[in-house]
Amino acid sequence: MSERQIQLEVLRYNPETDTEPRFQTYSVPCLNEWVVLDALNYVKDNLDTTLSYRWSCHMAVCGSCGMMINGEPKLACKAFIHEYPDKIRVEPLANFPIERDLVTVVEDFITKFASIKPYLIPKEDKPISAGEYKQSPAELLKYKQYTLCINCMLCYAACPQYGLVPEFLGPAAISMAHRYNQDSRDGGRDQRQEVIASHEGVWECSFVGACSEVCPKHVDPAGALQQVKVASTIDWYKEHLMPWVKK
């Protein structure tokens, strides 16, 4: 197994002692098949136990280890060392406040995500005895890709609009609203529209498209947002030009 010495430049911030973040470089002997998360774990285990970062599954499922790797939002568990030069710069996810080292403050995302009611809201109450909700493969296809979102927030780190206007609801939250709106079992679109069709909702998006480019699960949030814009525009015209048509 080939080994390579990597200079890992990590942005450190200790809220108890630092006034601003600073870079600290660690020299890490990396195996060729390692990912950046392995290198961080090596630092934590062998060089500096004070380094803080989030991780859990090590297999791009939990969405915990999102960070900026050489300026690009990545999952540290999916960023292979062999794809990088000898010097790798690791920073906390952009557009989020830094709690400590590579750990960011994510309350804003969680609040926004909850505000779009990311769960099925049935059209009408149905007793259990009436049986399951049936769905055809075609109906499933309409929203399936959006279910792959792991809430890793890389799309928020990539979105310049979220960086400039922190009130923006953001890619993942609106995509998830779109996911439930597209679901044939759901009847909660009107409730979600109040949040996502607002100014801080989908209309803050200017279709940079960076969210879809960085998504580690190949979800297309940018596409979802444009589809929400189209649907919201149709709503507006229906309401103003054809008020007699029921939604």
Next chain:
Amino acid sequence: MSRKPYIREVPKTSWFFRQPRYMRYMAREVTCIFIGAYALLLVVAVKRLAQGPDAFQGFLDALHSPLGVLFNLAVLVAAVYHSTSWFNVTPQAMPIQRGEEFVPGKMIVGAHYAAWAVVSLIVLIWGV
């Protein structure tokens, strides 16, 4: 322990230099200025037309001047970039589902290019 989160400010006027993809986005946005300028030129054309044949001839002469040709070329380049960049993202904004499959994005983009070619042909044939 009290918390003291550190906020990294986004530079308001230079953020797009950070990433090539942000530069591509800004290029797309900047092309709007050229499209807008050409729309203004058409407004001026209508005004000159209303002022009579001499005024309109003066306008046409100005268009044929080196500066006029250069302006038109610049607008053409900007308009092509603007149009193609939007054509290429249409499958994201307007996916078409047929049964249990999505129509391939290339077909949706291709249809836009085909429509563009047809309209350009009509304009060229009738316009000349």
